[in-house]
Amino acid sequence: MPIAARAKTVRNMLTALAAAAATAAALTACDAQSGPSLEPGADSRQVTVVGAGQVQGTPDTLTVNASMEFVGPDATAAMNQTNERQQAVIDGLVELGIDRKDIATTAADLQPQxxxxxxxxxxxxxxxxxxxxxxxxxxxxxxxxxxxxxGGNATRINSISYSIEDDSQLVRDARARAFEDAKDRAAQYAELSGLNLGKVISISESGGPTPPVPMQAPRAMEAAVPLEPGQQTVGFSVTVIWELT
Known part of the structure; x- marks a missing residue:
């Protein structure tokens, strides 16, 4: 075969291969575009609402922080007097029926004046x-x-606070109320927009156990101290996203 004819045949073969490759790439791109998209569609509809729920419970635990304080001419005298008086207080509380595990030292401090x-x-x-x-x-x-x-004149009542020892059921009830509140709000928005409330897309919450409620300690305290636990509130806030259909 002449050289010119052979070169023409090779060129024709290369052109055919290039065309086949371009066609395969185009088909692959079409397949990729026709598959499911990770991005939400333009017609996706959602509603995000925040619901709140609260319940109340009666405190069943009281925590008292009390100090004994003495000023002495030297460090040893001041510390000894303080320790002796606090030990007498602890022994008296145990005799009253308070479990020792419910009495905890929180500070022991010595400062020069x-x-x-x-x-x-x-x-x-x-x-x-x-x-x-x-x-x-x-x-x-x-x-x-x-x-x-x-403790006498050495006594310092630093704080008194009520708390609920086990508030797990109150937390569950508050959470349920928060979700129902969110659902009611979302349903109203769906109705106002002429749509239906679909499935839940996401839920996030804030809130938790009730912190102790501090009370201001009176300046002078007699033997009979009037105390009222009152009520404590456990609250939850929940953010829910619903699909609208």
Whole structure:
């Protein structure tokens, strides 16, 4: 075969192969475009709402933080007096029926006290603090009265707070109310827009166990201390996204 004819045949073969490759690539691209898309369609409809739910419960636990504080001429004297008085308080609470596991030391502090121009130490201030958890609220008044009577002028009632020891059912109820509130809102929006409420797409919540409610400790406390637990609120907020159909 002449060289010119052979070259023409090779060129024709290469052209055919290139055309076949281009056709295969185009078919592949079409298949990819016809498959499911990861992006939401232009006609997708959603509604996002925030629902809230609250329930109330009666506190069943009282926590008292009490300190014994003495000022002495030296560190040893101040610390010894403080420790002895706090130990007497702890022993008295145990005799009253408070479990030792419900009495926890939270601070033991010793600080020098300076003269007016802060040039020399004149005394030492020692502080010993405990948290007392009272699970029988009927004993709360007697327990606080005992702390004050035993500690005398060294007593410092730093805080009193009520709490609910097991609020798991209250949390469940508050969560259910929050979801129902969100669903009612979403259903109303669907009705207003002439659509139907579809499946839930996502749920996120905020809220949780109820923190203890602090009470201001009175300046002067007698043996019988009036105490009322009142009510505590457990609240939840939930954000839900629904599909609209």
């Amino acid at each position: 300076y003269n007016s121009d802060s040039t020399s130490i004149t005394a030492y201030r020692a502080t010993n603090s405990v948290n007392v958890t009272l699970r029988d609220l009927g004993r709360a008044s007697d327990a606080i009265g005992l702390i004050v009577a035993t």
